Each structure stands twice: as structure tokens, then as C-alpha cells.
Amino acid sequence: MISLLIVEDDFAVRDTLKDFIEFMYDDVVVSEAVDGKSASAKLDAERFDILITDQMMPDMKGSDLIGLYFEKLTTDGTWIYVYSGQMNEELQKKFQDYPQVEIIDKFTNPTFFKEIIDKFKDSQSQA
């Protein structure tokens, strides 16, 4: 089973994305976190294969969350994705020295989330 954590404060986005992924895959378990605090609790408690986080959250920035858990995430081999609708350039700069972190445009193409999982699965099967 692939464990995926979505960190997104917007209920509609989170709910739709969870439904979409769970509809498409039987072997993906989607966990949700509504903000940085609940994401931290989940990251402390569990290991995730994929982390997809929004950059703009009420209590914490997605980049700060990644910064806090970067060592654990890289040790765990978690694929890290961060998105933000309006600040992609700023994010690109912030993570230019971190090839492990990929920046994606928020919902320009939602099937991209499907591609992430397919890519992850391919890498697992090759391994």
C-alpha cells in the first residue's frame, strides 16, 4: 500500500483530491491534514511515501513544514511535493538547492496527482 499525506487547509480541495485518488487507486491510502500543526502530528507518528502540501496555510507555510521534517522525509524516502497558486517563482528559488522537493502548479492539471502516484509505483516496481 502507498501512503499519501495531503496537507491542505481548504476542505473542498482536500476532499475532492482524496475522493479522486481513492477512486483511481485501490492501493493508495490518503491521509489528510488541515494545517501545519496536524501535519506535524501525522509526520511524527507515521511514515509516508508521498507528501503533497499546500504552501499557504493559516498556521505554517508548506516550505517551513518541509524544512522541519526534511531529514526525516529524506531518510524515509518520501517523495515531497509542494504547491501554491501564486508564488511558484518564490518557491522555486527557495527549493533550488533541494532536488528532492518538487514544485507543482496548484490544480493546473489535477491528473498530475495521478501521474505522481503512477511514477511512484513505477519506481517501486523497478526497485
Add this chain to the structure above:
Amino acid sequence: MRYLRVVFGLLLLITSLQSITAQERSVIDLRDADFEESIELAGQWDFYWKQLITSSEDLEPSKNKVVLPHDWAQETLDDVRLSAEGYTTYSVRIILPRERPQLGMYIPHAFSSYKVIVNDSLIWESGKVGISKEEYRGYREPKVVSLREFKTQTLDILIQVANFDHYNAGLYYPLEVGLYSNLARKVRMNQGISLFLAGGFFITGFVLLAFSSVYKNLSLPIPFYAIFSLSMMYRMVGADYYPLHAMFNDLNFHFAITMEYLSAYSAALSGGLFVFFMYPKQTPTWTKWSYSIVGLLFIVTTLLTSSLFFTTLLKFYLAFILSYLVMFLWIILKAKKEKDPTSNYLLATVVVVFVWAIFQTLSFLNVTQPFYELRVILVSCIIILCNLALFRTFVMRINLVKQAEAELEYQKSRQTMLSLISHEIKMPIATLQMNMEMLKMSSERPEKFEKVKDKIVGLSLNAVETIKRMLNDFIYFMSLDQSSNDKLSFDDIKCFISDNWSFELIANSLESIEKRQYPTDKLTLKYILNTVVGNAEKYTKGTDQPVEIHLKADTSEILIEVRDFGIGMSKEQLAKMGSEQAKIDENQEITGMGFYLAKDLSRRLGHELSITSRGTDGTSVFIKIKRV
């Protein structure tokens, strides 16, 4: 034969008399003068070239007679043109009335040093007269010397003059004899006026330099005008009546003369550049460049060459400026015709500058009287008109800039709207896209689809509704005039609300203000209230008290309150409302944006939109419509 002897003898007598007349000293007879008005000592003077005579006693009349005012640089003696460099003595005998008031003699200046000796007494030396450049020291300051001490009816006047610095030389400007007190008062007053005008130019120049540092977008014309003013300030103190020299009479003469000429060039150059940069569209490029290059050439020449040379050039520059003043007039008239912000004051200023420059040139060339009083009036007019012109023109330009800023703000607001829409619309589109993907896969996963199909339909409908509303907002926002065109009374607004919304309306006002008019735009106000009321409805559950609209008015404003009794909002939520990034909670992204637009539209109408939480009792949104 006897008759022939008589004729011959008479001829000899006439010839000898002519010879005696030719060798007589020059005399100016003022015995009939009453000295109510000062009298110019124009006329014939004895001229002793290359002689510095100190005593009139036994002084032989000069065979060289000249007429004052006199420029020896234009003089020819024995078929030889005199050089401007040199020294001489002018001599005349003045015969005064036996009974006379206390007299004085006014001497403007005599390029560049002179000494006045009356009845063999030295009464004034300006600079130091000498026979070489090393011995001599130039100085310029108008002076009134007293003749009160001389009680004789005849005054033998010797004026030694030496010049090694200026193109013109000698008693170039007319000397005057008159009442000492009148002449002294005239000099003092004119020096005072010069200082006063200099103060006007100084303040203008100084203030404008500060002004230009604030309004960067107007920076080019303003500093040029400031430099023009400061240059004119120097002209006022360092030329004509030379009050600066009177205050600092040990001022280095070369520095003073250089500054006198530099200030003339810089005033003309910066004044011209002021016009060119004020009206760049109307200024032909060649005009600006040729004017600047010529002006700079004169400045550089003044700085790098001897005063004897650079003083020869001013008359050419004055002619050049007079021709360009016509060009300035043409540029300003063209700007006016093309409806560029310009002021009639500026046109008047250029006309006055033109007239002033003509008189200045004529005075400099000694073609006419100095017309100092007239020039003072003209310069005063220039200061006043220039400041009025600047004020008017810059107010016009600042208004234009403000209009441009308002337009920019409007465009920015549209851009923000566009950006918001393009960002926020992604979510419902993505929802639709994900739902479509699930629909496509529905045959492969019927069980899963069965579980989510109702949710998919609901979310899709919501997404479509959201997109429709966003597009509506967008079209409305982009097409709206957004200005207060309607005038509504309290009753009008009351009817307007009760006609459009079915909530309970509680209205309170004083009778006296019910007829007063409040500016708004009904269509925009409807949009704003729709958004606010829509939000209030969303926060109201079935069990909550229904939304109320309260209407209050006082002498200065009308207050519309949309009051809900829902779950209320936190401080963080309140702080985010009305911002571009508004996101409240689930399903609230579009509402947040709607509120942002409502707030922006309110601002454009001159209304104030604010939101207050009443804790657990709900939320109130206020729209304040001010009376003009």
C-alpha cells in the same frame, strides 16, 4: 593795399583764436542748473591717454577731446585703434552756480578701476588704478562721491581709469551730478531692490529644488527653473548695482566678473531647458541640442579664457538669446494649441522675459539709458508670473498624474480581479476535471462510482455555479463605471432595500434629514448588498434567527447594517475578509473574493464597508454612505 593788410590781419587773428580755442580745457557749464533732477555729465572731456594725472594745476588742455559716455576701446588716436587694456585720465572743468545745494556725483563704474580727483583732492578710488595689470586691481560698485566740500564755483575733475580685464573700457556709463542725498538714496534703494529681488529668486530656487526632490516625475523642468532662479539671484546681487560687491568689497575681481557672466549664461541656459523639458513634445530636438551646446560653449569659454576675451562674447550671446526667445514663445503657443497643460502665466512670463532681455541688451550695449527702474519692474513681474505659471502648470500636471495614478489603480484592480479569477477558477475547474476522470472510469469501477456519484454530481453543480458566479462578477466588475451617479434620499434607500430583499428592515432616522440626498450608484450598491446578504445567508442555519437589515441615518451619513445571527467569525477570519487572499473555510473561497470585490466597489463609490463580529451572536456588515 591797406584793405588787404586789414583782411590778412583779421585772418591771422581768426586762425590764432581757433588755435587758442582748440587748446582750451573742456568745460561743462552748469550755472543755470537747479539740480532738481540729476544732470548727466555728457559732452566733451579732455582725454589723456596713457597718463595718470593727479593735478589740474597748470594742466595743459589735451589735444584729444572725447565725448562721454566713452569707450576708449572704440577710440582711434593718430589713426591707431586703442587697446581695451590701458590707462588714461579724463578731465573736465565744471562750472557750478554760486549758490547751490549740496551736490554729489554718481559714477556707475568704469571697467575696471578708477580714481576721482576734484580740485586736486583725491575723493574716491575704486579698485586700484595702475599702469600695468600687476599694479592695478579692478573693482565694480556704483558710487556717489560728495562734492559738498568744494565751495568754489569751478570744479576741476580728473578721473583716472585703468582697465586690464574688460572688453569695454573707460567712462562707458554716464556720470551724473545732482543732489547728493537724492543720488545716494537712489543707489541705496536700487541696491536694496536688487537684494529684495535676489531674495525672491533665492526662495523660489531653493523651494523648487526641494519640490523637485519630492515630485520626481516633474524633476527635469523644476531643477532647471531652480537653477534659472538661483542664477538670476546672482545677477541681482552681482550685476547692475552690485550690492554683493558693496557688502564684500574685497571680493576677488576675476571671480566676480566670471560669476557675473556665468550667471547670465546659466540663467539663459536653464531657463531655456526649463521650457524645452516642460514641453518635450513641442520642442524640436535640434533646438534643444543647439541651444544647450551654444550655452555650454559660452560657459566653458568663460571658465577657460581671460576676462578680456570672454567679455567680448556677451553681446553675441544676447543676440542669440533674443532669437531663441521667439522659439520659446512658439513652443509654448504650440503646447497650448495641443492642449498640453500650460498656463497663460507662462506665456506672459516669456513675453516679459523677452522685453526684459531687450532692455538688458540695450542697456549693456549702452544704446539707451539703463532703464533700471523699468528692468526692476520687469524682473519683479518675471518672479511673480513665473511662480504663478509654475504653480498653475504643476497643479495641472499633478492633477494629470493623479488621474493617471487613479487609472493605474483601476487597471491594477482589474488586474487583481483577473488574477484572482484565474487563480480561484482553477479549483472548480479542477473539481470538474477530476469528476470527469472519475466518470470516465465509472464503468471500470462501478462499486466505487456508486459510492461517490451523488457527491460528484453535487460538487460538479457547485463548481459550475461557482464558475458562473465568478464570470458574472468578472464581467460586472470589468464593465462597470463604478462612480456615484445616483442621489438617493433616506426613503429612496429604504424603498430600494425593501424592493430587492425580503428580510426584515428596521429603519430609523430623524424627520429633518429624510429629504437629504446621498450619492451612490444603485446598480453597484445592489451588487454590494447582494454579496453581503449572500454571505449573511450562508452563515445562517435553519435554526438561527433570520438575517436583518438595519437602516440608520444622521446628518452626515446613512448606515446600512446587514446583521446575521449565525456562528460568528474569528478575529483571523475577520482580518482576512476583504483581502485579495480571502479564504475563510470550506466553500468560502468564492465568498471571500466576493467580499473583496464588494469592499473595493464600496471604496470606489466613496462608501465604507466594514465587518464586525458580535461573538456568538453573529456578524454585522456595515455600509456607510456619506453625504457630500
